[in-house]
Structure formats: structure tokens, C-alpha cells
Amino acid sequence: MRDLKDHPELCAINTATLGFQAPVHEVIDEIARAGFGGLALWRREVDGQDIKAITKHIRDAGLKVTGYCRSTYFPADTMIQRRANIAENAVALHEAAQLGAENFALVVGTGKDLSDARAQVIDGIGQLLPLARALGVNLALEPLHPVYAADRSCVTSLAQALDICDQLGDPHLGMLIDVYHLWWDAFVARDIARATGRIAGFHVSDWLVPVGDVLNNRGMMGDGVIDIPALRAMVEAAGYSGLVEVEIFSTQNWWKRPMAETLRIAKERFGAFV
Amino acid sequence: MRDLKDHPELCAINTATLGFQAPVHEVIDEIARAGFGGLALWRREVDGQDIKAITKHIRDAGLKVTGYCRSTYFPADTMIQRRANIAENAVALHEAAQLGAENFALVVGTGKDLSDARAQVIDGIGQLLPLARALGVNLALEPLHPVYAADRSCVTSLAQALDICDQLGDPHLGMLIDVYHLWWDAFVARDIARATGRIAGFHVSDWLVPVGDVLNNRGMMGDGVIDIPALRAMVEAAGYSGLVEVEIFSTQNWWKRPMAETLRIAKERFGAFV
Numbered sequence: 001m002r003d004l005k006d007h008p009e010l011c012a013i014n015t016a017t018l019g020f021q022a023p024v025h026e027v028i029d030e031i032a033r034a035g036f037g038g039l040a041l042w043r044r045e046v047d048g049q050d051i052k053a054i055t056k057h058i059r060d061a062g063l064k065v066t067g068y069c070r071s072t073y074f075p076a077d078t079m080i081q082r083r084a085n086i087a088e089n090a091v092a093l094h095e096a097a098q099l100g101a102e103n104f105a106l107v108v109g110t111g112k113d114l115s116d117a118r119a120q121v122i123d124g125i126g127q128l129l130p131l132a133r134a135l136g137v138n139l140a141l142e143p144l145h146p147v148y149a150a151d152r153s154c155v156t157s158l159a160q161a162l163d164i165c166d167q168l169g170d171p172h173l174g175m176l177i178d179v180y181h182l183w184w185d186a187f188v189a190r191d192i193a194r195a196t197g198r199i200a201g202f203h204v205s206d207w208l209v210p211v212g213d214v215l216n217n218r219g220m221m222g223d224g225v226i227d228i229p230a231l232r233a234m235v236e237a238a239g240y241s242g243l244v245e246v247e248i249f250s251t252q253n254w255w256k257r258p259m260a261e262t263l264r265i266a267k268e269r270f271g272a273f274v
Numbered sequence: 275m276r277d278l279k280d281h282p283e284l285c286a287i288n289t290a291t292l293g294f295q296a297p298v299h300e301v302i303d304e305i306a307r308a309g310f311g312g313l314a315l316w317r318r319e320v321d322g323q324d325i326k327a328i329t330k331h332i333r334d335a336g337l338k339v340t341g342y343c344r345s346t347y348f349p350a351d352t353m354i355q356r357r358a359n360i361a362e363n364a365v366a367l368h369e370a371a372q373l374g375a376e377n378f379a380l381v382v383g384t385g386k387d388l389s390d391a392r393a394q395v396i397d398g399i400g401q402l403l404p405l406a407r408a409l410g411v412n413l414a415l416e417p418l419h420p421v422y423a424a425d426r427s428c429v430t431s432l433a434q435a436l437d438i439c440d441q442l443g444d445p446h447l448g449m450l451i452d453v454y455h456l457w458w459d460a461f462v463a464r465d466i467a468r469a470t471g472r473i474a475g476f477h478v479s480d481w482l483v484p485v486g487d488v489l490n491n492r493g494m495m496g497d498g499v500i501d502i503p504a505l506r507a508m509v510e511a512a513g514y515s516g517l518v519e520v521e522i523f524s525t526q527n528w529w530k531r532p533m534a535e536t537l538r539i540a541k542e543r544f545g546a547f548v
Contacts, residue, residue: 113501145421146459147485150458150483156460157431157459157461184388184430186392186433187433207424214421214488224424225386227388
């Protein structure tokens with residue numbers, strides 16, 4: 001297991017952690033200045049801007065791009081909308097390739113009929129895979145915590161995500177393992193081992209008690225109950241050697257703080273609690 | 275699959291649905307008057323009262339007692355506290371037997387070290403089983419929704435609960451299947467089939483969107499996204515033929531309504547959406 005203490009270069013900052021409070025170029029500078037090794041960007045930060053300039057800025061700053069967030073949800077009530085969602089994801093994949101992102105995060109969406117939604121998701125990912133291959137970008141399927149099954153994702157466990165990965169059988173489809181989404185699962189050790197060689201990304205944050213708003217009240221590592229080092233040990237034993245990405249949605253706390261403060265504390269906590 | 279329309283006698287009301295707003299004898303009368311077939315009680319309603327009188331009242335009203343709620347959490351930091359929790363559960367099992375309850379609901383608790391908490395839970399259930407056998411009360415292990423992993427239960431999926439059941443291998447340990455806790459699981463059909471012959475109870479309510487307070491904002495059947503009939507079909511195909519229990523924690527809505535109104539609507543919805 002890698003020693004992370006004083007190694008912020010092994011850490012990537014998902015820009016959502018900083019609350020989208022500044023233009024992307026300023027965010028890039030702050031993350032580089034704090035000594036991190038990479039970042040993950042959101043489409044909303046790139047939209048309408050010069051991607052080449054952003055890419056050059058990131059490269060000049062010495063940062064990797066771990067991930068690009070995130071897919072448009074696949075399931076829809078009409079075939080026209082389903083096709084539009086896939087087309088939108090194809091556009092995003094091109095953006096991810098331009099940015100040199102290691103992965104494009106698949107948060108897949110859901111529907112009232114979960115079986116049908118799941119079938120639509122598998123079909124949609126299957127349609128994107130040839131483009132992902134051609135562009136050399138990995139699709140990173142992210143199982144979400146089951147609390148989001150009604151509104152964000154019909155893929156709610158690592159075992160289920162791995163089954164989808166097995167079914168599609170393409171090396172450009174991997175797993176995005178986020179401790180916030182998977183820490184509760186009694187089978188997580190078994191399933192992370194099963195994901196060996198297929199882990200496309202590893203996200204950390206913490207589960208606060210009480211959790212409050214399950215969507216936008218994630219905790220900084222060390223402030224909650226997740227045994228992050230235990231999960232990281234499993235992920236590294238399964239062959240993952242990429243950057244560890246900090247992703248904290250926190251409208252009431254971290255998003256209200258100055259970026260430099262959040263980054264300073266994230267760096268400390270990364271060394272101590274990840 | 276049974277036809278529930280105009281068959282409220284196949285429905286039990288978990289008294290938590292009514293918000294604990296009246297003394298237990300009044301609650302019993304209301305449930306019987308509405309035509310339901312049974313009820314499930316909570317320890318807080320029985321505490322300090324004459325259990326024999328309550329039992330006689332229930333029997334005279336023609337009601338079954340499906341469940342008795344619920345276990346004291348098993349995991350604790352000290353051995354003394356662990357023993358006290360088991361002793362408290364033994365007392366509750368005696369109460370359940372006096373009431374003629376079909377099952378004693380095991381909501382098991384949790385701990386920061388989930389593996390250790392799970393080991394304590396298995397040990398604790400194992401210690402209660404001889405008494406359950408002697409008293410003829412089934413222990414009904416209830417996997418909770420993973421959103422409660424930090425504060426209420428380290429058992430968060432049916433597959434996990436079935437593994438515990440397999441490990442302890444005792445016919446007095448069964449599964450309590452609650453749609454609110456399990457509807458999100460991609461493997462629920464497989465696991466309910468695996469639970470054949472071991473289903474000790476079946477609870478219904480609904481998952482509202484947005485869910486809001488995940489603990490105390492459950493919905494009435496038909497107001498949310500859960501495909502309850504699909505789950506009931508699986509449960510009945512797995513051999514369950516007991517009453518279907520309505521359990522709705524809803525501090526902001528149903529608990530504020532008169533009991534008769536909640537019961538009237540529950541009866542309608544039971545026939546239409548369960």
C-alpha cells in the first residue's frame with residue numbers, strides 16, 4: 001500500500017470539491033499551487049470555453065486529468081430522448097479526449113421501472129464503447145449509493161456494475177470506486193477483488209453522522225465513519241495505481257470556504273486519513 | 275399471487291404508522307374497527323403496562339400480532355454493554371411470546387468498524403436463538419437500507435442477511451423483507467428466491483421522490499416509486515403466505531393525521547398498490 005503522507009502529488013482534486021466558485025483557470029492554478037498531482041473537471045466548467053486553452057493550462061501546470069464529469073443520464077421515456085442522451089455523451093467523450101482525461105465518469109440515471117432503466121443503461125454504454133475505444137478514453141461506470149436509486153442511478157452496487165462490465169466485455173469499460181457510495185456494502189472486499197485490473201478511478205470523501213442531506217453534505221476525509229484506508233488497501237491490492245481523487249459535494253460547508261483553505265485541509269487529510 | 279383488493283384482513287398495521295399518538299388500547303380498537311387482520315406493536319407501547327390485558331384485548335378484537343418491534347442494537351464498545359443488550363433482547367422475546375407475536379424484529383445496530391459490528395451481531399443473534407426456540411417466537415432479521423449503515427444497521431442487503439441466516443442455520447431465524455429497505459437492489463429477485471421458506475414477515479410503504487428525511491419521511495403505498503406488487507409477487511412465490519404489514523414512519527405527514535384517516539387511506543392503498 002502506498003504511503004500518501006506528504007505525497008499530495010498522488011492526489012487529484014475533483015473540482016466539485018471547491019464548489020464551482022471561480023472560473024476554471026483560477027481553479028487550475030489553485031490546485032497546482034497547492035501541490036496536487038491532478039484534477040477532475042466538470043462539463044459545466046468547460047462549456048462555452050476554449051478547451052485547447054484549458055488543456056494547455058492544465059498541462060503547463062503539471063497536472064493530470066483523472067476524470068471528466070459526467071455522463072448525461074441514459075434512461076428516457078422516448079427513443080428520441082434516449083438517442084439524444086447517447087449523442088450528448090458522445091460529445092462529452094470527445095471533450096474528455098481533448099482534455100486528455102483518463103476516464104469519463106458514467107453516472108447512469110434511473111427510471112421508475114428499474115429493470116427497464118438498467119437495460120437502457122447497458123444498451124447506451126454499449127453504443128458509446130466504440131467511440132471510447134477510438135478516442136482512447138475509458139468509460140468509468142460509477143455505482144452510486146442506493147439512496148440515489150430513485151433519482152440518479154439504477155446501478156447501486158459494485159457487484160451489479162461488475163456484472164454490466166462482464167456483459168459488455170470491453171477493456172475500455174472500468175469501475176469508478178467511490179468510498180461514499182460503497183462503504184456500507186458487506187461484499188465490498190469480495191467485489192473490489194473481483195474488479196482487479198478494471199478499476200478506472202478511486203474517489204474519497206467521508207460519510208457524516210448524521211448524514212443530513214445525502215446529496216450535498218459529504219464530509220472531508222476524517223470527519224465521518226468510512227474506513228478509507230481499508231478500502232484503499234483493497235483497491236491497491238486490486239491493481240489500482242492511479243491518483244486518488246477527492247470529491248466532496250458540500251453546499252453548506254466546504255463549498256462556502258475559500259478554495260485555498262479547502263485545498264490546504266484536503267491535503268492534510270489526504271496524508272492522514274486516506 | 276393473492277388478490278388483496280377488499281381483503282384488509284390480509285393486512286397488518288404496524289402501529290408506528292399511526293405515530294404513537296394514542297394509548298395502545300385505543301390503537302387496537304381503531305385497527306380492528308377498520309377491518310385489518312393484524313397489527314405489530316412496539317415495546318414503547320407495552321412498557322409499564324399489563325401485557326396480559328393487551329394480549330387479551332388484541333385476541334378479543336380478532337387481530338393477529340405479526341411482529342414485535344424491535345431488538346436493542348447488539349454492537350457495543352464494551353463486553354458488559356454487549357451482554358446487557360442481549361439480556362434486554364431476551365426480555366423483549368419474552369414479551370413477544372406473551373403477546374403471541376409471530377416474530378421479533380431484529381434491527382441490529384452498527385458500529386464504526388463494520389466487520390466487528392457484524393461479528394457482534396452474529397454472536398448476539400446466536401445467543402438469542404435458544405430462547406427463541408424455547409418460546410416459539412421467530413427472530414426476523416431485517417436488512418435495512420444502506421443509508422442507515424452508520425447509525426442503525428450493519429446488515430444492509432438481503433444477500434448479507436441470508437448469509438447470516440445460513441451461518442446460524444436455525445429455523446427460528448428468518449428474514450424480514452421491507453420494500454423500503456430493499457427495492458433498489460439489482461439482486462433482490464435472486465435473493466428473495468433464495469429466501470424461500472425463510473421469510474418471516476413482509477413490510478410495505480413507499481419511497482418518495484425527493485426522499486427528504488430518509489428516516490421519517492416514508493410514503494404511503496402508491497405515493498412513491500417502489501413497484502410493490504412486483505416485490506410481493508416474488509415474496510409470495512417464495513412461499514410467504516402471512517399478513518402484509520404496513521409500516522410508515524412519517525413524522526411530517528401521516529403521523530399528524532387522525533388515526534382513522536390514515537387507516538382508511540392505508541386500506542384503500544393496500545387494495546390498489548400492494
